[in-house]
Amino acid sequence: MSAESITLRQRIIQACHQMEHSGLNRGTSGNVSCREGDYFLITPSGVPVPQLSPDGIVAMDFTGKIIGEGKPSSEWHFHLNLLKNRPELNAIVHTHSPHATALACLREDLPAFHYMIAIAGGDSVRCAPYALFGTEALSAHAVNAIKDRKACLLANHGLIAAGRDLDEAMAVATEIESLCQQYLLARQTGQPVLLSSEEMRAVIDRFRSYGRNANQTH
Numbered sequence: 112m113s114a115e116s117i118t119l120r121q122r123i124i125q126a127c128h129q130m131e132h133s134g135l136n137r138g139t140s141g142n143v144s145c146r147e148g149d150y151f152l153i154t155p156s157g158v159p160v161p162q163l164s165p166d167g168i169v170a171m172d173f174t175g176k177i178i179g180e181g182k183p184s185s186e187w188h189f190h191l192n193l194l195k196n197r198p199e200l201n202a203i204v205h206t207h208s209p210h211a212t213a214l215a216c217l218r219e220d221l222p223a224f225h226y227m228i229a230i231a232g233g234d235s236v237r238c239a240p241y242a243l244f245g246t247e248a249l250s251a252h253a254v255n256a257i258k259d260r261k262a263c264l265l266a267n268h269g270l271i272a273a274g275r276d277l278d279e280a281m282a283v284a285t286e287i288e289s290l291c292q293q294y295l296l297a298r299q300t301g302q303p304v305l306l307s308s309e310e311m312r313a314v315i316d317r318f319r320s321y322g323r324n325a326n327q328t329h
């Protein structure tokens with residue numbers, strides 16, 4: 112195992128700890144993957160975060176073949192297909208974070224109620240139709256819902272966030288969870304006023320023109 116691979120494995124474990132401490136994730140439900148050359152690394156199935164170790168992170172190629180040992184997260188289908196279909200994305204984070212999941216249970220898209228939604232690359236975060244966890248069907252829905260975006264909700268399930276690296280994927284996951292919380296809060300007292308597509312285009316242009324990354328968009 113190369114030094115670079117060990118570092119990436121450690122970074123994946125660090126991200127899992129971060130998700131647990133920030134409340135983005137609890138227990139063993141979340142999972143993380145990162146592209147590494149012509150294969151990808153993914154968190155193992157059913158291992159609690161405190162027990163994760165670098166050699167327990169599973170390597171898999173883009174045909175779904177496990178390289179070495181281990182049992183990948185049951186959601187390896189959508190990790191594989193998203194990384195395969197979107198060469199510009201190198202990291203995927205999946206969580207059942209409370210507010211994103213609550214909105215996903217309403218099977219609603221997150222609309223442009225706040226300009227920061229542009230962090231996911233457009234004027235909405237779509238909610239993918241329901242399919243059983245761990246299936247190719249769920250993966251196909253996720254690939255469609257996240258088209259031109261860096262995040263989508265999964266109906267009655269949770270959130271997927273992606274980025275050019277793990278830092279960006281984590282930043283997108285954190286921001287979308289926070290936006291879902293704000294949106295649900297606003298919905299409790301009224302109907303949030305949505306930004307127009309013109310207003311959102313201006314935000315997206317500004318995010319692009321500053322060339323800022325996901326951590327620096329405020």
Ligand SMILES: [Zn+2]
Pocket residue numbers: 140186205206207244268269
């Ligand atoms: Zn899940």
